[in-house]
Amino acid sequence: MADICKGGTIDEQLLHILSVVQMDHIVERDGGWDVTKEWREALSGGDQQKIAWARLFYHKPRVRIASPTLVKKGLHF
Secondary structure, X not given: OHHHHOOOHHHHHHHHHHHXXXXXXXXXXXXXOOOXXXXXXXXXXXXXXXXXXXXXXXXXXXXXXXXXXXXXXXXXX
């Protein structure tokens, strides 16, 4: 929680993670970090998958399962 209070640190990290999964445009497109939306309606299935991967990168679990498709797309762990 302390990182959030520093201002900008978390936003920069999140933007970097979103750029890794090619979704960094979503922040500006959808109105910034504080927008609340029904993402199932706002994002395509493919974009929802990318966001799921971004969540994975953010939380850094000890165990990850990846398919060969992800490796072909350049998403390396």
